[in-house]
Amino acid sequence: MYNNNNNLHHQPQTSHTSISRSSDYSAGGSGDGEPSGAGNKWASRLLKECARAISDKDSSKIHHLLWMLNELSSPYGDCDQKLASYFLQALFCKATESGLRCFKTLTSVAEKSHSFDSARKLILKFQEVSPWTTFGHVAANGAILEALDGERKLHIIDISNTLCTQWPTLLEALATRNDDTPHLKLTVVVTANIVRSVMKEISQRMEKFARLMGVPFEFNVITGLNNIGELTKEALGVLEDEAVAVNCIGALRRVPVKERATVIRTFRSLGPKLVTVVEEEADFTSTRYEFVKCFEECLRFYTLYFEMLEECFAATSNEKLTLERECSRSIVRVLACDDDQDNNNNEGECERRERGKQWSKRLNESFSPVGFSDDVADDVKALLKRYKAGWAVAQPHQNETGLYLIWKEEPVVWVSAWKP
Amino acid sequence: MLETMAEESISNGFIKNPVTGSNPAVVAKKRNLPGTPDPEAEVIALSPKTLTATNRFLCEICGKGFQREQNLQLHRRGHNLPWKLKQRTTKEVRKRVYVCPEKTCVHHHPSRALGDLTGIKKHFYRKHGEKKWKCEKCSKRYAVQSDWKAHSKTCGTREYKCDCGTLFSRRDSFITHRAFCDALAEETARVNAASGMHSLAAENFNYQLMGNPLDTVMPFSTVFNPISSNDEAVDQTRRGFSLWMGQASQGYDSFGKSTLQEIHQFGSLNPGSIYGDPMVSTSNPPVSDYQLNWVFGNKVSSGNVEDHRLSSTSLPFSNVKENGPQLVSVPSLFSTQQQSHQTPAFSMSATALLQKAAQIGATSTDTAFLGSFGTKCSNSQVQDGNKHSDLYVSNTPSDLENSANGISTLNQLQMYPAKRRRMQNEDSGGGGGGGETRDFLGVGVQVICHPSSISGWK
Secondary structure, eight states: OOOGGGTTSSOSSOTTSOOOOOTTTTOOSSOSOOOTTOGGGHHHHHHHHHHHHHHHTOHHHHHHHHHHHHHHOOTTSOHHHHHHHHHHHHHHHHHHTOHHHHHHHHHHHHHHTOOHHHHHHHHHHHHHHOTTTHHHHHHHHHHHHHHTTTOSEEEEEEESSSTTTTHHHHHHHHHHHSSSOOEEEEEEEOOOHHHHTTHHHHHHHHHHHHHHHTOOEEEEEEOOOSOGGGOOHHHHTOOTTOEEEEEEESOGGGSOGGGHHHHHHHHHHTOOSEEEEEEESOOOSTTTTOHHHHHHHHHHHHHHHHHHHHHHSOTTOHHHHHHHHHHHHHHHHHHHSOTTTTOTTOSSOOOOOOOHHHHHHHHTTTOEEEOOOHHHHHHHHHHHHTSOSSEEEEOOOTTOOSEEEEETTEEEEEEEEEEO | OHHHHHHHHHHTTOOSSOOTTSOHHHHHSSSOOTTOOOTTSEEEEOOHHHHHOSOOEEOTTTOOEESSHHHHHHHHHTTOOOHHHHSOSOSSOOOEEEEOSOTTSGGGSGGGOBSOHHHHHHHHHHHHSOOOEEOTTTOOEESSHHHHHHHHHHTTTOOEEOTTSOEESOHHHHHHHHHHOHHHHHSOHHHHHHHHHHHHHHHHHHHHHTOOSOOOOOOTHHHHOHHHHHHHHHHHHHHHHHHHHHOHHHHHHHHHHHHHHHHHHHHTSOTTOOOSOTTSOOSSTTSOOHHHHHHHTTTOOGGGHHHHHHHHOOOSOTTHHHHSSOTTHHHHTTHHHHHHHHHHHHTSOHHHHHHHHHHHHHHHTHHHHHHTGGGOOEEOOOSSTTTOOSEEOOOSHHHHHHHHHHHHHHHHHHHOHHHHHHHHHHHHHHSGGGGGGHHHHHHHHHHHOOOOGGGGOO
């Protein structure tokens, strides 16, 4: 039983040691520990079989499996039932080629019930019970503070949908760290439609909070951007005397695969002192033309995620339900939507994740990696101690960079820092 | 030993009598403020090397070094000295004050010398030294070992309280919450501090009366039994599915619709559902909270929500609701109070500000606390799930007992706000100095939130 407190024992992957992660370890696919013949993994079996049937275009088998899954699944049941339910939806859409329409419907429904208060409550609650997002925040903030130490004018370009929950602790650190507090300009680039509507409230809060902290502060929001690759210094208001940091949380995966290289070059053109990247550790990109493989990887990742939600939240939590529904949209998007379709209205809907190693390869074209200092690593470890057991930090293989958040011995989130 | 010190004090060229700019009133006080020394005192300027030397006190007989003078004296006894030499060799001890060797430091100047050798040593380490000691829990760093020890004792036991009444055991969650808390957003912290209770109430009024984004009124019984609504959804899904068996496109629509419906069932349960006292923390009103509904849902059916809300409030601000946002009028009543309250705050560091805001929140919302203790339904978003639960309601006798303790402690807190503030200042300014007194607070604050048995409901 993995226990964070006993992590000095035989468990090799602990927060106190750095681990070499071999590349096999990060390989997705069928090796997800499915016990053979065990009753408790029925969902995984059925779902994979159905995926294969769809790939083989075996009509009667497809019918049969979809029917079975429908009987057994439920979005309100246990993990297996939930996964069955949401993946069933995606399989169904794939089989009927109705993925895009389903996705749009799900999205518009979500947008209707979305408000500042609900979004705030959701994200704060999630951060309270799970380090999934705070891990990246703490590491990125630590790297930013160190890289921009001594600068008088900071400009952080935040490309994320975190609703600025990363920044209060940074503001506090800026205020207390030194005797003379620098000026901070924060430019948020919002890609998800659903987040746009609440940015006005967010900006008010951030400004007030910065005043409370005594940090000279300026806040801007960029919305209505179809393509991150279109960003320029002028558009972002980057001035010559500013020290720029680009902070990218879960944003690269929203860029269409073909455009990712361009986007990274765009970042380079902004002349940042530091670029921080946080992404979830899954590969839906290299397998995007192989349905079954992609499906299996998708199932592997979301199984972890759902199990994590199950463990961290209370059983009847509304927030958990909302997060699960968010996943359902991503799942439909990845599995049942054709990437080339409807290119113009992208708005960052892609959701095709890549692993840290893959992102590193791309980022190495324009940047070189910056390791996280011991202090930052300590901060991250201290963060994890504040949560329930099951979490750890790992440093990657020799040739790789960044830090991994480990859940139940699987890497789930990757954070890295880069300089030009 | 004394010769060395005397040498240094002369060689550094400082005048023996500090600048007469020192406030003469200081002399009259029994305890001087730090850094404003007795003008008659002898100024000693030790070099960094001496300051950081651990064995300053040397035995003149055998040359052995000791950290403390008492230890040296004890040792000297062992040399069997004749009585005369056992005495302290100075004729008369003049009060000594020490200056910091760091040129850029405020305490470098004799007029800001510190009166205590240990004090100047600690100051030197804290301000100008390397922070070698690190807390394991929160990775905060300290240069002085005793500071680190003191911090470690209380790290993690400290609770932070927001203006809105929510308690946190983690500093980072507290900070993040604070940035997004309604208590901050509605007015500046300054106004909030004094009129916390009233503005909160006014804000709640406004929020509720402005209407809800989703007007669908759901019978709350469905909230209790997710399973029943689950069946409904599954049925629809099934229906949709069986249609599909025959016709592909139609099946999709039904499927889509059922998803829509099931989402609506959950999405619509919210904004109006604030039961009980609006003085209570409602920083997150709109989300349907299972526990909340469970406790209060039976009393109120959706139709009567409005009436119930209004009748349960006992505030004299009946005018507020008619006029919409008019928070402005409320705080003016307390403006003088606020100013005296707040002036010290602005000279503090940001950490102190945060702490102060939390502390002020505690002391000024005391009345709200006490008044609505029985019907409180704040969402205390505290992690360490073992300690606190989502729903903060003292319904059971054991809870009431603890609440009573909480109330009396809160009373005490209210009576001693000055003391508490000073402790927090010390903490933020000088390291772990205020550590010992924190138990008093820690005990009082922690006791309030009792893990309610409600979390056992499934």
